[in-house]
Amino acid sequence: MSYLNTIEYRILPRHAYKIQRNCSGCKGKSNYINTGNFRVNANGNRIDVWLIYQCEKCRHTYNLTVYERVKPTEIPEENYKRFLANDAKLALEYGMDKALLARNKAFISDEDMEYDLLPKMQNKVPKCQEEILKTQIILENPYGLKVREDKLVSEILKISRSKAKKILTQGKVLSIIW
Numbered sequence: 001m002s003y004l005n006t007i008e009y010r011i012l013p014r015h016a017y018k019i020q021r022n023c024s025g026c027k028g029k030s031n032y033i034n035t036g037n038f039r040v041n042a043n044g045n046r047i048d049v050w051l052i053y054q055c056e057k058c059r060h061t062y063n064l065t066v067y068e069r070v071k072p073t074e075i076p077e078e079n080y081k082r083f084l085a086n087d088a089k090l091a092l093e094y095g096m097d098k099a100l101l102a103r104n105k106a107f108i109s110d111e112d113m114e115y116d117l118l119p120k121m122q123n124k125v126p127k128c129q130e131e132i133l134k135t136q137i138i139l140e141n142p143y144g145l146k147v148r149e150d151k152l153v154s155e156i157l158k159i160s161r162s163k164a165k166k167i168l169t170q171g172k173v174l175s176i177i178w
């Protein structure tokens, strides 16, 4: 199938993954949110860095280990400054790092992820069914967000979910770049 029109978007999370934990404050399972704050502890010539999470109900905190007892030289200097400054972008990057979360045995709660669909170029969004069928959507998903394809297509093309489902079965409308 040849396309007359290509539109490109990037999907970015509005916040980091929540993690599900047993909360001693709530006496049960609860979602913890990434506060965007780091804690740095220097002990002799060893450094610990944690990313602070907080129970969304009772505000109990949990420290997610980013670095544990490492030598100062093992931490890139630029990052060290950003830890001390509670750099929000870095906190999001670590909070979306599935390998880091797995090392901490953190259970990712990605049910209610909020995201933004940002156009990567001047997109010509198709207006009618005929145009839609000749349009290819390329979506860059740098954080590997789990999203339903029909939901994305309906949001991008501003059509109903059922219409989006139908279009998806008719051809390869959507390409996702992870």
Ligand SMILES: [Zn+2]
Residues within 6 Å of the ligand: 023, 024, 025, 026, 027, 030, 055, 056, 057, 058, 059, 060
């Ligand atoms: Zn709690």
